[in-house]
Amino acid sequence: xxxxxxxxxxxxxxxxxxxxxxxxxxxxxxxxxxxxxxxxxxxxxxxxxxxxxxxxxxxxxxxxxxxxxxxxxxxxxxxxxxxxxxxxxxxxxxxxxxxxxxxxxxxxxxxxxxxxxxxxxxxxxxxxxxxxxxxxxxxxxxxxxxxxxxxxxxxxxxxxxxxxxxxxxxxxxxxxxxxxxxxxxxxxxxxxxxxxxxxxxxxxxxxxxxxxxxxxxxxxxxxxxxxxxxxxxxxxxxxxxxxxxxxxxxxxxxxxxxxxxxxxxxxxx
Amino acid sequence: xxxxxxxxxxxxxxxxxxxxxxxxxxxxxxxxxxxxxxxxxxxxxxxxxxxxxxxxxxxxxxxxxxxxxxxxxxxxxxxxxxxxxxxxxxxxxxxxxxxxxxxxxxxxxxxxxxxxxxxxxxxxxxxxxxxxxxxxxxxxxxxxxxxxxxxxxxxxxxxxxxxxxxxxxxxxxxxxxxxxxxxxxxxxxxxxxxxxxxxxxxxxxxxxxxxxxxxxxxxxxxxxxxx
Numbered sequence: 375x376x377x378x379x380x381x382x383x384x385x386x387x388x389x390x391x392x393x394x395x396x397x398x399x400x401x402x403x404x405x406x407x408x409x410x411x412x413x414x415x416x417x418x419x420x421x422x423x424x425x426x427x428x429x430x431x432x433x434x435x436x437x438x439x440x441x442x443x444x445x446x447x448x449x450x451x452x453x454x455x456x457x458x459x460x461x462x463x464x465x466x467x468x469x470x471x472x473x474x475x476x477x478x479x480x481x482x483x484x485x486x487x488x489x490x491x492x493x494x495x496x497x498x499x500x501x502x503x504x505x506x507x508x509x510x511x512x513x514x515x516x517x518x519x520x521x522x523x524x525x526x527x528x529x530x531x532x533x534x535x536x537x538x539x540x541x542x543x544x545x546x547x548x549x550x551x552x553x554x555x556x557x558x559x560x561x562x563x564x565x566x567x568x569x570x571x572x573x574x575x576x577x578x579x580x581x582x583x584x585x586x587x588x589x590x591x592x593x594x595x596x597x598x599x600x601x602x603x604x605x606x607x608x609x610x611x612x613x614x615x616x617x618x619x620x621x622x623x624x625x626x627x628x629x630x631x632x633x634x635x636x637x638x639x640x641x642x643x
Numbered sequence: 644x645x646x647x648x649x650x651x652x653x654x655x656x657x658x659x660x661x662x663x664x665x666x667x668x669x670x671x672x673x674x675x676x677x678x679x680x681x682x683x684x685x686x687x688x689x690x691x692x693x694x695x696x697x698x699x700x701x702x703x704x705x706x707x708x709x710x711x712x713x714x715x716x717x718x719x720x721x722x723x724x725x726x727x728x729x730x731x732x733x734x735x736x737x738x739x740x741x742x743x744x745x746x747x748x749x750x751x752x753x754x755x756x757x758x759x760x761x762x763x764x765x766x767x768x769x770x771x772x773x774x775x776x777x778x779x780x781x782x783x784x785x786x787x788x789x790x791x792x793x794x795x796x797x798x799x800x801x802x803x804x805x806x807x808x809x810x811x812x813x814x815x816x817x818x819x820x821x822x823x824x825x826x827x828x829x830x831x832x833x834x835x836x837x838x839x840x841x842x843x844x845x846x847x848x849x850x851x852x853x854x855x856x857x858x859x860x861x862x863x864x865x866x867x868x869x870x
Binding site: 397398401402405407429432433435436437439440441442443444445446447448449450451452453454456458459462463464472473475476639640641642643 | 700739825
């Protein structure tokens, strides 16, 4: 294959020695394609160097011959048959993906990305809000049960403690100081009294520690707990709404990416 | 300068001197009424084809199949390969009609066909075959005008064969640029858009390609003089 890349401009700008002449410049000159600043140098080359003059003439001959050249005729008709068209249209899934990959939906990908970010941010902010402590909720629930149980005189929550009707169950011993009676299961963290036997118990109403159960009074709830309860709906909306938005946008993003990948046509590169 | 719809981004951008310089060819013109008419017809047919009208797409095929085949066979130099590439180009265009957003369907189609031709050449590099025996065929386009005598027609065909064979001996990039510029009459900017390279690269490929062609044809230049 001919190599024309080795050509270098004659640094002195002289016209001696055709092998040192800028043949690309001569070609550009012959095609009326030389820059204004090069015209004089090109003209000098063509006028003073017979080989450059021949080159310029050959370039003109070549361009004229190329423009007038014929090509072999096609033998095939490239029209598309209905069967081919059906095949090219593809399956229902292909058509759906093609719609997803259409230029009108080009903004879908960045939009889905933004929605994903917003959704995740909402979920993170929601999770960062103060949450109602599990123990608070348990206090509420078990406090209600205990109160109700006390009012009804129902001691069913104290089946095994052997202190049926003990007023302490209604008023509640102090978790820190109460010493269990014989046969009574000690409250969590309370010192074990003499003769205390470890024993299975159902005292942990709704799973709450016994000691705390007995100290619950709804009126004693702190203002902070009330605030936390008030923040709960907002928190839930942020967490679950954010996660929902993030999941939806992630799904859309994945669909668009799959569609573009699946319908990627190498001839459209 | 005609504007191309080809979506290819320029690799190197356009230098100031490139932008300021015009090549002075007749192709560097404002759009002619015929161009506008053709583009309007194509847009209308594309819209119909997008709505599922196969006949409309086939009208586009009829309008461009000769042009595309002549372009691609000069690039690949083999009738069967060229036919396959053109068929693939039309298939791809049909599949992706919804993605056509440009102004010129012809430029878009040309770009697809050139990509198909490149794939053919790449495939051939892996499996070399006998080059262009089909050029001995008698069927040529455009058909010789009736006013030309048989001797002149035969001479013109010989020149065309000679040029076609020489084109196959220069690099693919240079060949594509020369065919688009010298044969098909596109301007530099359109070629840059279609091939995805800078204006300067296009010019360089064309001029260096011509020098390479001249070297290949050094013994036969006399045959071309009367073109």
